[in-house]
Amino acid sequence: MDAIIKSFPAPSGVDDRPTQKEAEDAVRVLLRWAGEDPDREGLRDTPARVAKSYRELFSGYDLAAExxxxxxxxxxxxxxxxxxxxxxxxxxxxxxxxxxxxxxxxxxxxxxxxxxxxxxxxxxxxxxxxxxxxxxxxxxxxxxxxxxxxxxxxxxxxxxxxxxxxxxxxxxxxxxxxxxxxxxxxxxxxxxxxxxxxxxxxxxx
Incomplete structure (x- = not known):
């Protein structure tokens, strides 16, 4: 079973992660790519919200089953x-x-x-x-x-x-x-x- 565990490598550590600002900038790029204006009122806070929600949605990377x-x-x-x-x-x-x-x-x-x-x-x-x-x-x-x-x-x-x-x-x-x-x-x-x-x-x- 150890071989099975090793076949699912642990995710990269938090030190390898982009900063919060870099994550928000990436969301702005995606919004522009989709044809939106990230500076309009309804989307102004969206990059920060998306980065925050992704941290919660992918919180499994910060936890170990063992x-x-x-x-x-x-x-x-x-x-x-x-x-x-x-x-x-x-x-x-x-x-x-x-x-x-x-x-x-x-x-x-x-x-x-x-x-x-x-x-x-x-x-x-x-x-x-x-x-x-x-x-x-x-x-x-x-x-x-x-x-x-x-x-x-x-x-x-x-x-x-x-x-x-x-x-x-x-x-x-x-x-x-x-x-x-x-x-x-x-x-x-x-x-x-x-x-x-x-x-x-x-x-x-």
Whole structure:
């Protein structure tokens, strides 16, 4: 699993980032390129607003999943069955067009002596979601982070999402969704566990 983690290199450090002014100037260039006047009243503060919103939308670059997942709990009274957190909403951005991806993640694992706080799973989804992404990479990254930190018997991740780069431009097919899955450990080797994961997802949906 270490190889999987290394295949998703850490983003450049903050020291490599342009200044706030440089970011705002870049937005002004884009506004002019689109045919707008960045000095008109309605757009005068837009570059600063866009730079601020981008810092929030891409805040995942400032966070590390291993820091969020660092604390685990061993007092589980022998519990070793599936833990599933489903329908975790997320917003991301397509790395090809920088257009939103909107969807839900479903994450399960089979404990091996330790469990995670449930909110940490949702936070990991947010960390990887708040970066420029492909859905395939994001699915694998979530599974790899949990597998590497918790060392469970297996991890299962499914993501269902709508890509606005497909809805707003190109083929313009609104409402089309993409589904991706990643399985590790027992979930990968045992088709019965995969089937159980899918059954749990369909329960009370």
């Amino acid at each position: 820091d969020v997942l660092g604390r685990t709990f061993e007092e589980v009274s022998g519990y070793d069955d599936m833990v599933l957190v489903k329908d975790i909403p997320f917003f991301s951005h397509c790395e090809h067009h920088m257009v939103p991806i909107i969807g839900h993640a479903h994450v399960a694992y089979l404990p091996q002596g330790r469990v995670l706080g449930l909110s940490k799973i949702a936070r990991v989804v947010d960390i990887f979601g708040r970066r420029l992404q492909t859905q395939e990479s994001m699915t694998a990254q979530i599974a790899a982070a949990i597998d590497d930190t918790l060392r469970p018997r297996g991890v299962a991740v499914m993501i269902e999402a709508e890509h606005l780069c497909m809805a707003m431009r190109g083929v313009q097919k609104q409402g089309a969704t993409t589904l991706t899955t990643t399985f590790t450990g027992v979930f990968k080797s045992d088709p019965a566990e995969q089937a159980r994961f899918m059954t749990f997802l369909r329960t009370q949906r």
